[in-house]
Amino acid sequence: MKSNQLVLAAILLLTGFVGCKQKTDTTQKFIDTSAFDSSVKPGDNFYQFVNGKWLKTAVIPSTESSVGSFLDVYNRTKEHIKGILEEVSKGSNPDGSIEQKVGDFYASGMDSVTIEKRGYEPIKPTLQEIDGIKDTKGLVAFVAKQQTQNEGILYAPYVAADDKNSSMNILAFYQSGLGLPDRDYYFKTDSATIAVQKAYQTYLKKLFILTGTDSVTAVKNVADIYDLEKKIASSHRTNVELRDPKSNYNKLSVADLQKKMPAFDWVTVINTLGVKADSVNVNQPAFYAKVNELLTTTPLPVWKAYLKASRIKLAASVLSSAFVKASFDYQKALSGQQEIKPRWERMYWSVDGNLGDALGQLYVKKYFTEDAKNRMLDLVNNLSTAFEARINKLDWMSDSTKTKAKDKLYAFLKKIGYTDKWRDYSKVTIDKNKYFENLQACSQNEFNYQINKVGKPVDKTEWGMTAPTINAYYNPLFNEIVFPAGILQFPFFDPAADDAINYGGIGLVIGHEMTHGFDDQGAQYDKDGNLKNWWGKSDSLQFVAKSKLVINQYNGFTILDTLHVNGALTTGENMADNGGLAIAYDAFKMTKQGQDTTRIDGFTPDQRFFISFAQVWRSKLKDELARVYINTDPHSPDKWRVFGPLSNFTPFYTAFDVKEGDKMYKAEKDRIKIW
Numbered sequence: 001m002k003s004n005q006l007v008l009a010a011i012l013l014l015t016g017f018v019g020c021k022q023k024t025d026t027t028q029k030f031i032d033t034s035a036f037d038s039s040v041k042p043g044d045n046f047y048q049f050v051n052g053k054w055l056k057t058a059v060i061p062s063t064e065s066s067v068g069s070f071l072d073v074y075n076r077t078k079e080h081i082k083g084i085l086e087e088v089s090k091g092s093n094p095d096g097s098i099e100q101k102v103g104d105f106y107a108s109g110m111d112s113v114t115i116e117k118r119g120y121e122p123i124k125p126t127l128q129e130i131d132g133i134k135d136t137k138g139l140v141a142f143v144a145k146q147q148t149q150n151e152g153i154l155y156a157p158y159v160a161a162d163d164k165n166s167s168m169n170i171l172a173f174y175q176s177g178l179g180l181p182d183r184d185y186y187f188k189t190d191s192a193t194i195a196v197q198k199a200y201q202t203y204l205k206k207l208f209i210l211t212g213t214d215s216v217t218a219v220k221n222v223a224d225i226y227d228l229e230k231k232i233a234s235s236h237r238t239n240v241e242l243r244d245p246k247s248n249y250n251k252l253s254v255a256d257l258q259k260k261m262p263a264f265d266w267v268t269v270i271n272t273l274g275v276k277a278d279s280v281n282v283n284q285p286a287f288y289a290k291v292n293e294l295l296t297t298t299p300l301p302v303w304k305a306y307l308k309a310s311r312i313k314l315a316a317s318v319l320s321s322a323f324v325k326a327s328f329d330y331q332k333a334l335s336g337q338q339e340i341k342p343r344w345e346r347m348y349w350s351v352d353g354n355l356g357d358a359l360g361q362l363y364v365k366k367y368f369t370e371d372a373k374n375r376m377l378d379l380v381n382n383l384s385t386a387f388e389a390r391i392n393k394l395d396w397m398s399d400s401t402k403t404k405a406k407d408k409l410y411a412f413l414k415k416i417g418y419t420d421k422w423r424d425y426s427k428v429t430i431d432k433n434k435y436f437e438n439l440q441a442c443s444q445n446e447f448n449y450q451i452n453k454v455g456k457p458v459d460k461t462e463w464g465m466t467a468p469t470i471n472a473y474y475n476p477l478f479n480e481i482v483f484p485a486g487i488l489q490f491p492f493f494d495p496a497a498d499d500a501i502n503y504g505g506i507g508l509v510i511g512h513e514m515t516h517g518f519d520d521q522g523a524q525y526d527k528d529g530n531l532k533n534w535w536g537k538s539d540s541l542q543f544v545a546k547s548k549l550v551i552n553q554y555n556g557f558t559i560l561d562t563l564h565v566n567g568a569l570t571t572g573e574n575m576a577d578n579g580g581l582a583i584a585y586d587a588f589k590m591t592k593q594g595q596d597t598t599r600i601d602g603f604t605p606d607q608r609f610f611i612s613f614a615q616v617w618r619s620k621l622k623d624e625l626a627r628v629y630i631n632t633d634p635h636s637p638d639k640w641r642v643f644g645p646l647s648n649f650t651p652f653y654t655a656f657d658v659k660e661g662d663k664m665y666k667a668e669k670d671r672i673k674i675w
């Protein structure tokens with residue numbers, strides 16, 4: 001069962017990177033001038049100017065698909081997490097303690113001998129159960145039962161705050177059922193997409209052969225499954241369509257759904273999930289109508305092959321090495337990563353994903369300080385002040401809407417470091433000899449936790465990311481900005497750095513998340529997290545017109561020769577990047593250093609602020625990963641996350657003497673400013 005992460009607007013697509021408190025090195029230089037390419041004029045390409053030499057020489061490690069600032073943070077600290085895991089897995093912890101659970105979970109995952117010996121035995125009973133399905137009714141019941149073990153097959157139920165009654169939780173259903181990254185992958189015919197389609201089909205075939213199917217049948221199964229998925233994909237909304245929260249909100253009565261989609265059998269599904277609900281939020285009704293239709297038109301053997309493939313795929317990365325390799329080979333085609341990560345590193349991701357709040361507790365105890373939290377709170381408050389001042393000065397918004405915007409800004413819930421209320425794992429039994437069963441126990445616990453929330457008041461202390469995560473998010477339903485401990489380190493934040501560095505780094509991140517409260521999606525939610533219009537009519541029209549300017553600007557950016565940034569898909573993130581930069585800069589200008597002109601390392605305070613910003617987004621990606629991102633990631637590529645906002649921001653022009661004729665130059669009237 002998915003969490004409410006579906007609606008979170010994060011600073012990065014990837015989650016799961018971990019970090020730790022950085023030791024303060026007073027001799028550290030916070031600007032890496034050895035990375036500069038001084039042959040490039042700052043006004044032509046500031047990203048290249050700051051990172052050019054680094055971009056020429058940086059090598060993507062064989063176990064990664066990218067390299068850059070985020071990976072630096074991750075690399076510096078993953079050894080620390082390893083230290084925690086190795087310490088607690090030695091085995092002398094009191095039974096039932098979080099140390100015992102984390103330690104034994106990790107040990108069970110490291111026990112490759114047992115895992116190898118078991119092959120695919122852990123999922124055999126489920127595969128046999130699929131063999132025994134007799135009709136559509138049995139099929140529907142099987143899938144619903146798997147959902148109660150948190151196995152997301154075919155469709156995706158989840159529990160979240162009701163968009164139109166945000167203090168109460170509701171059961172919702174999202175579109176799902178595909179193996180490729182998204183619906184468009186089934187319909188594109190370019191050579192890169194065809195390579196991914198082929199890799200996916202090869203993967204499915206391998207999974208059937210590994211579980212004892214002969215190769216002729218395996219090939220037939222794959223063709224059938226692919227055809228079925230393509231039909232499902234035709235009903236999916238595109239990732240741009242999915243950005244519209246209003247169209248994703250369809251609170252429908254279970255009785256009506258049952259009448260309209262009898263084969264899907266909503267009553268059985270909801271009863272099996274163990275929920276008493278008269279109505280549910282069906283985010284994308286066309287997908288569910290399509291599944292209902294396919295349940296009656298697709299032969300049962302095809303569905304059974306589909307269910308088997310779905311189940312094996314879910315388990316492949318945790319079974320014996322042949323399955324892990326098959327799974328990795330497909331990931332390799334998608335991401336360009338050449339070698340699989342070492343087992344311990346995969347296991348720490350698994351611990352983070354399954355016992356995240358237990359690992360989080362051990363992590364913050366060792367690597368997070370209250371001082372960092374207080375420093376962050378100061379920064380957040382300064383950014384709020386700067387944002388308020390910007391709202392007051394907006395020339396396109398009426399006073400009454402401004403008042404409401406400020407109400408929303410000051411209603412932000414601020415979460416820094418880690419949760420006040422750790423998740424309870426007391427009902428999870430962890431055995432150091434049974435990795436697969438441990439995963440099941442965690443999944444079961446997660447399902448129970450989520451499903452128990454249906455129809456109950458929303459608990460706003462909940463977090464959508466674990467403490468060690470190097471990321472941040474805005475959640476419109478809670479109207480909150482959240483900064484896990486993991487991101488509070490250099491190059492984002494360092495207590496020893498000057499304000500220019502911190503405001504250009506974590507300040508930008510804070511401003512970015514704040515602006516999400518007012519982007520194409522966030523702006524549709526009010527201060528209490530309800531999907532409810534609070535805008536004056538002409539303000540709304542102006543906002544939409546300005547959004548179109550952002551879309552057009554980013555549509556003009558390319559990667560990999562001719563592949564364009566999708567302005568509509570990335571509009572919310574681009575607004576957040578533009579607003580975030582402006583707010584962070586204004587807040588920086590309120591500091592002592594911001595009002596000073598003293599140079600450090602030869603740079604003025606303003607120059608240091610912009611260099612810090614460009615350093616944060618330093619990265620290099622495998623082409624394969626870059627393609628997946630451009631197709632599915634709501635964030636623009638890192639180069640454009642620097643180029644776009646700076647080309648709209650006049651103080652940057654002043655700081656680096658950007659002039660007409662420079663490639664980043666835009667006439668003052670063309671510089672886009674929303675917030």
Ligand SMILES: [Zn+2]
Binds near residue numbers: 010516
């Ligand atoms: Zn974002």
